[in-house]
Amino acid sequence: MIDPRRFQALWRRLDVTVRDLPLALLLITVSFLPVFRGHETQVGELPARPFDALAIAALALLCLPLAVRRRWPGICLALVALGFVIAQLRGYHIVAGNALAIALVSAGAHLERHRRATMVVLSAAYVPLAVALDRLGGAERPDGYAAFYVGLAVAWGIGAWLRSVRVAEAERRLRVAEATRAAERTRIARELHDVVTHHVTAMVVQAEAARYLTAVPDRLDETLSNVTDTGRRAIADLRHLLDLLNPDHGTASADGLRTPSAGDLRTLVERTRQAGQPVEFTEEGEPAESAGSAESVAYRVVQEALTNALKYAHGNRTVTRVRYGEKEITVEVGTDGPENRAGSPGGSGRGLAGLRERVDALGGEFSAGRRAGGGFVVRARIPAGSPS
Helix, strand or coil: CCCHHHHHHHHHHCCHHHHHHHHHHHHHHHHCCHHHCCCCCCCCCCCCCCCCHHHHHHHHHHHHHHHHCCCCHHHHHHHHHHHHHHHHHHCCCCHHHHHHHHHHHHHHHHCCCCHHHHHHHHHHHHHHHHHHHHHCCCCCCHHHHHHHHHHHHHHHHHHHHHHHHHHHHHHHHHHHHHHHHHHHHHHHHHHHHHHHHHHHHHHHHHHHHHHHHCCCHHHHHHHHHHHHHHHHHHHHHHHHHHHHHCHHHCCCCHHHCCCCCHHHHHHHHHHHHHCCCCEEEEEECCCCCCCEHHHHHHHHHHHHHHHHHHHHCCCCCEEEEEEECCCEEEEEEEECCCCCCCCCCCCCCHHHHHHHHHHHHCCCEEEEEECCCCCEEEEEEEECCECC
């Protein structure tokens, strides 16, 4: 048994001309069946004539161009209109006359250039056709000609409406694609800032500290090893992000980067301690199974706060508290003492702004500022259970 979905997929892979040809062949076949007598398109009401060689030519002009009605709609409409004129002037009453309406719908839907000129030319050509039919003895009244013209205009209008729907859908998909790309770039930029800035800051701080450890070889060796390890992690993460931005990467997405979770916080804190920052870390509760994106955002809040502590409060006591509730995760990272920006690597301010956007996106609350007694504190309340 043939799978309909597989057949549909195979059908769509065929050339558009091949897919449009069956309708043309169907109209030719139907035109020879007596059962369809009386269903033809007729204007002028001339006496019917039997088929001859010219009738076959008119039938071919009416039907065969329908195979290219989407590829070359203008040519299709011109040939079908010529066949229609021959059929009407000669009195060949054939069902294939309905092809004119089909060609008009297709031209209205797929013709891209000279649309207005095409409508003007067709409208102007209809007048001499009506006059010629009347002089040949046609029994059609003026209102009949007008009604037929309105029918042709409706067919064109249907095609034009289909075209407008298709264009609107294409524009909507383009906007969605652009918005998706912009969102992905923003996410990757945030990952780049969060990951690389943290690593590089740790390297700079440890390298600065190494200047004063020349008299203590063991500690100097340990510090330089930490710098090397941190640099390798930074290179690996940066390489992965660059792969995601590569057009040849395929479906590039920031999701390709491993998403950190609150369970990685202890590793983050330990690395910060290795960089020389005294960090006190406290966790309360357990992450909920349905925490979703909240865990990743909580990790990024702690990471950015510890990075800033390394930059501006290096060596000062830093207290990190994370509490997991049933419906939210709360984070607080505070440093003691005044900020020391003189020897810090500096920053762009994007980190805290990006954290605020992430927390706000989940419906949470975020604050960052100096404390009254000195130092700096970052607080975040992140609703849990949000989709990843």
